[in-house]
Amino acid sequence: MKAVGILLIILGVLGIAIGLMMFGDIGIACIVGALDALLSGFGFLSVNNKLNGSKS
Numbered sequence: 001m002k003a004v005g006i007l008l009i010i011l012g013v014l015g016i017a018i019g020l021m022m023f024g025d026i027g028i029a030c031i032v033g034a035l036d037a038l039l040s041g042f043g044f045l046s047v048n049n050k051l052n053g054s055k056s
Contacts, residue, residue: 001051005044012038 015034019027 001044001048005041005048008037008041008044010041012036012041 012034015037016031019030019034021027022030
């Protein structure tokens with residue numbers, strides 16, 4: 001889960017950077033998708049930390 005979270009965060013950051021270079025509605029859609037990937041990545045890392053913390 002940690003690897004998926006890190007990959008989603010990287011994808012989100014790259015998507016935001018590429019979305020800022022685009023024009024019009026396509027750029028907005030790209031940024032929205034990248035923000036979704038970014039938030040999902042943070043969610044995966046949060047769940048991973050909670051699951052690993054409960055095993056102690």
